[in-house]
Amino acid sequence: MTKYIGKRLLYMIISLWLIVTATFFLMRIAPGNPFASEKKLPPEIEANLQAHYGLDQPWYQQYFDYLINVVTWDFGPSFKYKSQTVNDLITEGFPVSFVLGFQAILIAVAFGVLFGVIAALRQNKWQDYSTMAVAVLGISVPSFIMATFLQYFLAIKLQIFPVARWESFMHTILPAIALAAGPMAYIARLTRSSMIEVLANDYIKTAKAKGLSGGVITVKHAMRNALLPVVTYLGPLTAGVLTGSFVIEKIFGIPGLGFHFVTSITNRDYTVIMGVTVFYSILLLLAILLVDIAYGIIDPRIKLAGKKGE
Amino acid sequence: MEKILEVKDLKVSFQTYGGTVQAVRGVSFDLHKGETLAIVGESGSGKSVTSQTLMKLIPMPPGQITGGEILFYGDDIVPKSEKEMENIRGKDISMIFQDPMTSLNPTMKVGNQIIEGLIKHQGLSKADAKKRAIKLLELVGIPMPDKRVNQYPHEFSGGMRQRAMIAIALATNPKLLIADEPTTALDVTIQAQILELMKELQAKMDTSIIFITHDLGVVANVADRVAVMYAGQIVEIGTVDEIFYDPKHPYTWGLLASMPSVDNDTKDELAAIPGTPPDLTNPPIGDAFAARNKYALAIDYEEEPPMFQISETHFAKTWLLHPDAPHVEPPAAVKLRQRQMSSNFDKPVIVKEGI
Incomplete structure (x- = not known):
């Protein structure tokens, strides 16, 4: 087990390196820069800014420094928010996003499973x-439409x-429901x-032949086996909730990480974009690792490589 | 001997898109304490439906008991509610299924699957139930039961799983055990072990067994009495000797003639029963077997044969036993082992109502 997790962590580091490299170069290729605005800056000031943030260095120097x-x-520091570092933004925004995302996943799993089980039992x-x-x-209604509908009916009309x-x-x-609707369905x-x-x-049938009641059969025998695909889906679900929250946070004006992320892209705030991307990647990779471990616990037939013999 | 089960004119049908399938069409039999009754027949003859109806395990709907009675210790099971059935299933009547590879829950420890019934029906504590589960695993011949009890089904071999299934079924000392082809999915050496085990445990616990199978070799090995089913009806029933050595129904002849045997040194090809079983959405008029029966009489296509009684225990549903019927010779393979039964009546007697 430890060996397996160690191996997975090593792969995670390699994936992260690839992600960092790809975002770094993609951003350099994209036209424009953080200091481009309607009002052209005097060349001396721009050169000073570039020097301050190390943008005058050759690309490989910048790349290795960043790594x-x-x-x-x-x-590193944010290019746009003066006196704030990317680390500050993450520590400030992530708890908010975490609460939102966690609530959304909770709603999606709890109600999704409940509705699914009811539908199956009353096929x-x-x-x-x-x-x-x-x-x-x-599934068909996108989260941003769902969000505006919820705002209109539950907040403006009914004022709940x-x-x-x-x-x-x-x-x-409301934001949690808007975020959870798709995954829940x-x-x-x-x-x-x-x-x-x-x-x-x-x-x-064996369970029924033992004289167990319908409820016990559903919970103890059927659900544990039926939930395996749902557990598998939790990995992609985490990704969906993360990316979904960019839009939802923007719509509801929530000062979460996704909000900063979207703003940083329009601002071309290089360090924030990269920092948040790396942070999200780590979260996602961890979520997938946790899902794989949970899978091995729920289904004893699945042996995680390195657990026994292998 | 005490009669524990009496099935009277049981009828079961299933609603399907193609119409109503009459899977069981008036089956009657009884079962005594400690006795083994084998029900044989080809696929679709209604033997599994009959046995599962005894525990009301058939899905209802689409399944439906359209008539008859199932008297278990004189108490009719048919009108009982699902809640009442829960107190009979796994306690008084247990069942072993065909495929041990799929009959155990893959994500639950074998021990926990055994103790469920014990906790429900005998009110044991979890710790006591577990001790009993270890004893049961030992009883069914699983080595290192205290270790095995904490393992999952995938860590058991096929034969071991069937032993575990038997442990589950016998955990509560049921009065009736229904074994639905318990050895079909196992290889031959394991089959023999499982049959041996079942006989041994039956002797110990004095359980009655209904043994569903299409393997006549198994029947000869375990059964006291045999019921032959065809197209949802029992066409012949009798003691194992009567069925093997003095069969009366042409379908039983066909089954016996198609059974490979060591002492069958005829150079002939193994006989087969031609054709396929009838469509039970529209059961044929007359004898359901007539279309496949080379001994069929004209009346077989017009009127359903009544049940004839050949001895105290032997019944067969064929017009060939009628006094006016022509005398026919059974196939060579059957004739070879035919013996005169001393208990036979002088003449077959028509019985009005089943048995």
């Missing part, structure tokens, strides 16, 4: 048809929730088909 900084977890009855109709809707901003728990609900469909498949298995 060393990343290894020491120093993403081809009205419960099945109605939940699946809602699920198709959830605040429209935007990030101040109390009530403020977190997907999980519901995934759970349904997987449950239907599992319920047709012989061991369900």
Whole structure:
């Protein structure tokens, strides 16, 4: 197990290096620079700025400096927000994004699994048809449309929730729902088909022949086996929630990491873009690693390489 | 001997898109304490549906019991609710399924799968149930049971899994064990071991067994009595000797003639029953077997044969036993081993109602 995790961590470092390199060069290729604005700066000032941020160095020098900084977890100063470093932005924005993302994943998994199980147990009855109709809707409506609908009906018309901003728990609900709707619908469909498949298995009949009640069979025998595909989906789901939150944070005016990320791209704030990209990559790679480990725990048939013998 | 089960004119059908399939069409039999009844027949003859109906394990809907009674210790199971059935299943009646590779939950420890029933039906604590599970694994011949109890099914071989299934089924000392082709998915040496084990445990626990199979070799080995099913009906039932040495129904002849045997030194090819079983959405008029039966009489196409009683225990549903029927010779393979049964009546008697 330790060997397996060690190996995975090594691969993660290689992937990160590739990601850092790719973003670094892609950004240099893109036209424009952080100091380009409508009002042209005098050449001396621009040269001074370039020198201050090390942009006058040859590209390989900049690249190696950056690599060393990343290894020491120093993403450098922001080009646009004076006196703020990228590390500051991450420590400030990430907790907000984390709460939003965590709530969204929680909603998506809890309700997705619940709806999926209900639909499977009542296959081809009205419960099945109605939940699946809602699920198709959830998958087809993009999160930004869902967000504006929620704002319009629940915040402006009914005034149950605040429209935007990030101040109390009530403020977190609408953005979390908007972010969770798509994944929730997907999980519901995934759970349904997987449950239907599992319920047709012989061991369900064995469980029934033991005299167990329907509830016990569903929870103890069917769900654990049916949830394997859902666990697999948690990796991509994390990615979806992360990227989804860029838009949602912008719409709801939430000062999270995604908000800074989007702003930094329009500002061409090189260090912020790269810093946040690297940070997100680490999160995603960790999420995938956790999913793989969880998979091995839930399904004893899956042996993580290095656990025994291998 | 005490009669524990009495099935009277049981009818089961399934609603499908193609129409109503009459899977079981009036089956009657009984079972005594400690006895093994084998139900044989080809695929689709209704033997599995019959046995699963005894525990009401068939999916309802689309399945439906359209008639008859299942008296278990005199108590009719048919009208019982799902909740009442939960207290019978796994406690008084247990079941072993065909494929041990898929009948155990892959993500649950074998021990936990055994103790579920014990906790539910005998109210044991988890610790006591586990001790009992280890004893049961030992009883069914699994070595190192205290280690095995914490393993998952994929760590067991096929034969071991079937032993574990037997442990699950026998955990609560059921009065009736239904074994639905328990050896079909196993290789021959393991088959013999499992059959040996079942006989041994039956003797120990005095459990009655209904043994579903299409393997006549297995039948000869385990059964006290045999019921031959065809197209959802029992066409012949009798003691194992009566069925093997004095069969009366042409379908039983066909089955026996198609069984390879060591002492069958005829150079002939192994016989096969031509054709396929009838479509039970529209069961044929008359004898369901008539179309495949080379001994079929004209009446077989018009009227369903009644049940004839040949001895106290032997019944067959064929017009050939009628006093007016012409005398026919069974196939050579059957004739070779035919013996005169001393218990036979002078003449077959028509019985009105089943058995």
